[in-house]
Amino acid sequence: xxxMEYNGGSVIAMVGKDCVAxxxxxxxxxxxLGVSSNFQKIFPVTDxxxxxxxxxxxxxxxLRELFRYRVNMYTVKEERxxxxxxxxxxxxxxxxxxxxxxxxxxxxxxxxxxxxxxxLKPFIAATDLIGCLNFAKDFVVAGxxxxxxxGVAEGLWEPDLEPEDLFETISQTMLxxxxxxxxxxxxxxxxxxxxxxxxxxxxxxxxx
Amino acid sequence: MPDMVSLSRAASGxxxxxxxxxSENGGTILAVAGSRFCVVAGDTRRTDGYSQTRYAPKxxxxxxxxxxxxxxxxxxxxxxxxxxxxxxxxxxxGHARDMPLHEIARLMQTMLYARRFFxxxxxxxxxxxxxxxxxxxxxxxxxxxxxRDTCRVAGAAQSFMQPYLDNQDDxxxxxxxxxxxxxxxxxxxxxxxLPLSSVLSLVMDSFVNASERHxxxxxxxxxxxxxxxxxxxxGLEKLTGAQEVTATSDGERVFTVRRSLRRD
Amino acid sequence: MExxxxxxxxxxxxxxxxxxxARSIVKMxxxxxxxxTLSPHLLMAYSGEPGDTIQFAEYIERNIRLYQIRNNYPxxxxxxxxxxxxxxxxxxRSRKPYAVNLLxxxxxxxxxxxxxxxxxxxxxxxxxxxxxxxxxxxxxxSLLDRYHDPxxxxxxxxxxxKRCIDEVAKxxxxxxxxxxxxxxxxxxxREIEL
Numbered sequence: 108x109x110x111m112e113y114n115g116g117s118v119i120a121m122v123g124k125d126c127v128a129x130x131x132x133x134x135x136x137x138x139x140l141g142v143s144s145n146f147q148k149i150f151p152v153t154d155x156x157x158x159x160x161x162x163x164x165x166x167x168x169x170l171r172e173l174f175r176y177r178v179n180m181y182t183v184k185e186e187r188x189x190x191x192x193x194x195x196x197x198x199x200x201x202x203x204x205x206x207x208x209x210x211x212x213x214x215x216x217x218x219x220x221x222x223x224x225x226x227l228k229p230f231i232a233a234t235d236l237i238g239c240l241n242f243a244k245d246f247v248v249a250g251x252x253x254x255x256x257x258g259v260a261e262g263l264w265e266p267d268l269e270p271e272d273l274f275e276t277i278s279q280t281m282l283x284x285x286x287x288x289x290x291x292x293x294x295x296x297x298x299x300x301x302x303x304x305x306x307x308x309x310x311x312x313x314x315x
Numbered sequence: 316m317p318d319m320v321s322l323s324r325a326a327s328g329x330x331x332x333x334x335x336x337x338s339e340n341g342g343t344i345l346a347v348a349g350s351r352f353c354v355v356a357g358d359t360r361r362t363d364g365y366s367q368t369r370y371a372p373k374x375x376x377x378x379x380x381x382x383x384x385x386x387x388x389x390x391x392x393x394x395x396x397x398x399x400x401x402x403x404x405x406x407x408x409g410h411a412r413d414m415p416l417h418e419i420a421r422l423m424q425t426m427l428y429a430r431r432f433f434x435x436x437x438x439x440x441x442x443x444x445x446x447x448x449x450x451x452x453x454x455x456x457x458x459x460x461x462x463r464d465t466c467r468v469a470g471a472a473q474s475f476m477q478p479y480l481d482n483q484d485d486x487x488x489x490x491x492x493x494x495x496x497x498x499x500x501x502x503x504x505x506x507x508x509l510p511l512s513s514v515l516s517l518v519m520d521s522f523v524n525a526s527e528r529h530x531x532x533x534x535x536x537x538x539x540x541x542x543x544x545x546x547x548x549x550g551l552e553k554l555t556g557a558q559e560v561t562a563t564s565d566g567e568r569v570f571t572v573r574r575s576l577r578r579d
Numbered sequence: 580m581e582x583x584x585x586x587x588x589x590x591x592x593x594x595x596x597x598x599x600x601a602r603s604i605v606k607m608x609x610x611x612x613x614x615x616t617l618s619p620h621l622l623m624a625y626s627g628e629p630g631d632t633i634q635f636a637e638y639i640e641r642n643i644r645l646y647q648i649r650n651n652y653p654x655x656x657x658x659x660x661x662x663x664x665x666x667x668x669x670x671x672r673s674r675k676p677y678a679v680n681l682l683x684x685x686x687x688x689x690x691x692x693x694x695x696x697x698x699x700x701x702x703x704x705x706x707x708x709x710x711x712x713x714x715x716x717x718x719x720x721s722l723l724d725r726y727h728d729p730x731x732x733x734x735x736x737x738x739x740x741k742r743c744i745d746e747v748a749k750x751x752x753x754x755x756x757x758x759x760x761x762x763x764x765x766x767x768x769r770e771i772e773l
Contacts, residue, residue, distance in 0.1 A: 114703065135705050140717070142697060143705040165702035169668050208672065258475025259482060261524040283482040287474070 110211050111162055111236075113138060115290030116148055117250030118159030119281060120217040120231040121264060122243075123273035126301040127229040129157045129217035130281045132252075132312070134293035135164055144293040144314070152178055153188045155227070155305070156218035157298050158198070161250035162236065163211035170212055173201065191218035191230040195240060202238030209236045213249035219300055227302050252288035259284050270306065274299050278310055286313055337388050337436045338363060341531030342373060343470035344384035345518060346442035346452040347484070349509045351543040353450035355382040355442045356518045357470075358526070358576060359535035361389055369534040369578065376560060377403055378413040380567040381443035382539045386470035387457070388436035395435045398426060413565075416443045420453040420461055427459030434458050438469035444567050448543040472525035472532045479524065483517055484509070511540070511549040519574060526577045533579070538572040582715030582755050583613070583624040584743050585682040585695050587708050587729055588736040591764035592684035592693045595740055596624040597715075597755030614761050617643045618653035621685040622763050623663075626712050627700060628678035635670075635677045639663055656685025656694040660704060668702030676700070680712045686763050693764070711743075718750055719743040733762065741773060 115136045120129040135146035149159045150171050158174060160167045177197060181189050189197070198214050214234050219227040233247035234240050241247060246264055248256035259280045268276055278297055285292040295310040341362035346355045361371035374384045375396050383399065385392030402422060406414045414422070420441055427435060439455040454469065455461040466484050468476040518538060526533040540551060544566030551557050551570055561568045583596040600608040614624045615636050621643070625636045647653045654662065660683050670677045683696040697703075697710035709727050711719040726739050740760065748754045761770050 135703070137699070140720070142710070142720075143707055145707075146705050163701070164705070165668050165671065168664065168704055169702065172665075254474040255478045257528050258472070258477075258524065259479045261475070261527055262479045262483065262520060279482060283478045286481065287478040 108138070111213075112251050112290055114162075114164040115251050115288075116146070116161045116164075117248070117252040117256060117281075117285060117288065117291040118148055118161045118215045119246060119248045119256045119260065119277060119284075120159065120215045120233070121246040121260070121268075121273060121277050121280075122229045122231055123299075124267040124269055125227070125229065126268075126270045126273055126299055127217045127219065127231055128270075128273045128277040128297060128299045129159055129215065129231075130277045130295055130297040131159050131161065132250075132281065132285050132291040132293065132295055133309075134291055136290060139289065141293060147296065149296060149298060150174075151305075152194060152218070155300055156189070156191050156194055156216065157300065157305075158194075159215035159217070159249070160212050161215070162213055166210040166212045170201075170210055170214070174198070177201065191216060191220040191232075194218070195230075195232040195234075195242075199234055199238035199240050202234060202236065206237055211236055215247055215249050217298075217300060219302065251290040252284045255284035255287050256280060270299050270301050274306065274308070278308075282310065282312055337391075339387065339436075340371075340389040341367075341471045342371075342386055343468060343472040343476065343522070343525060343529075343532050344373060344386045344438075344440055345468045345476065345480075345521065346382075346384060346440045346464075347466045347480075347509070347514050347518065348442065348450035348452045348464070349511060349514060350450060351444075351448055351546045352511055352549070353382075353442045353444065353452065353541050354511070354514050354518055354538060355384050355440065355541075356522065356536060356538040357384050357386070358522060358532050359537055360531065360533050360576075362531045367534070372537055374537055374539055375400075376539065376562075376569055377419065378443075379561055379563050379565060379569055380413065380541060381416050381419050381441065382541060382569070384440045384442070384469075386438045386440075391435040392437045395426070395437055395439070399423060402426070413563075415446050416441070416451055416453075417445060419443075420455075420463075423453075423455060424459040424461055427455060427457065431458050440467055440469055443541050444543045450541070450543070468521075472529045475525045475528060476521045479521060480517070483520075511551065515540070515554070515572070522574075522576060533577045534575075536574040536576050538574070540570045540572065542568045542570070581613075581626045582711070582713040582719075582747060582751075583626055583682055584711045584715065584719050584740065585624065585684050585709065586723065586727060586736055586740060587684075587693050587695050588731045588733060589729070590686075590691070590693060591733055591736065591762055592622070592686065592695050593733075593736050593740055593760060593762050594622045594624050594682060594684045595744070595758045595760045596626065598757045598759050599755055600629070602629070609757060612759055614759055615640050616761075616768050617659065618647060618685075619767050620688055620763055621653070621656055621659055621683070622761055622768060624682040624684075624712075625679055627680050631677045631679050635666075635679045639666065655687050655689060656683065656696070657687070659683070659685065660694070660696040660698070664696075664698055664702050664704040667698065667700060671700070671702055682710050682712060684763055686765060688765070691765065714751055715743070715747040715755070718746045722746055733764075737771070737773070744773070 131148040135143040220230040299306040344357040357374040361368040441453040596613040600611040681698040
């Protein structure tokens, strides 16, 4: 029994043209027994940063609360929103604090970051459970269906997708990957973050 | 009841004295059935830990209507192919014809289960043309459980490729198969028509994708195409490097196509 | 074997727990109340390691009460659930974690909505339309997938609960026997006889 597979669940994030997308499944299980079909694993951090937390469900809630606290403290002290890059390092150092007794979570970060010219550019990152950062240019995956997500995303993803095309790509990737994973599925949540808005949709999935 | 010998060894921190008679040689195989043809493919990399061989085939022509792909422990795989071929030759001598595909499948089950307690450490995919002319894929586990499929991946990159094919099988080759997650769940999901050209490009794409992300997949791709009796070449004649390897003139025809994959 | 269920309906939550206190193969007691009243509109069914359950439940009970005394109002169900979950999550990484599973059923008197939380000893928490713990969950959850109706009246809810209890009685090797059933709605908490 792997502790990373105790509750199940998967998250993926993808880069598009002036947008990013992040998606997760909605299952919470106790090994093979499904308990909930509405367990959110993606949380808004700021207006344009979303954080996905697949892994052990107790740590999903604990870390969500911990990051909410630390980001609030940052916002109060700095009198501005945290940038995705900064937040990624906050995630990394928070996890590394527990180097020898880790949280069993592999976070995925998706957001739009400010450029020096004043524009916004897509940003995604993921870390392992002790905070080793991976800044990818295309997509990042985590959770029990990660190898399946890698396979489908590698085939479907292409550069510079518009928001609606990126939504279709990430949705198809997620649905087809979780259909081959017993520990993930039971519905999917997708967020597409653009320059001026966030589009959030819940997808129905197979219930087996 | 815990094994006291291994417990005391674990407690003393000594490595186990027992050497496993198996290894895992990586690589991936894949087969897709069409209505009047089938495609079987495998990469040609064979790994042993971090070292590798670049050309070690794991897809074999058995007869003009049957191709067998073996993945897992390559020594077992090669031996198993030899044993199946020997049985098929005896059958030919006894019956003056090639064994039909579904009979080969049942034969393989018997042969695999005969070694239930010291199995061939191999995932088998048998594919070819049935007596009714339809393309078929039979997937086996290492002890002989099998089922007929339309599209199946086995081996190191199975988890990468199978969900991609679930999705693409259909999408690439419309009008066709299941359209996984692209249609209402109530629509018919019985596979119908897949053009050979689309299946071939799908197979090649899948292996390129897998070799991109998996260290045990790459070097070369070897594809076998089996065409049913009397069916046209369906564009195979235009495909660069397609080579006919048919042995008899009974009707079914077998072709091979080779492509290179990432070598890193 | 220890079993507890909870189901939501239109404006109420039913919480049921078996009443056996067992040690090894012996039933020590058959009228144990394993559902605590934490506040006027909050119920908690608890199960798990025998010593831990009572110690933890009483700790939660007294602290929820303390909050009410200090602030002159009780915690609402989501807030109470969050605090209880955190207590378990912090205990999990301590020297001796509590092995206690919970079902928290509450009626939020400010929004007039019932809430049900499924919580396990790891500190896993999720809001559910119905939940169960113990071996009974393997029978009850599939039954509730079929028969649960969030808009059901209390009478209909009780019928559904009875289905679960009967199924467990029929199929589980070691049947719990008696259950204590409590309801929480806008009028507060009351015990009902099946």
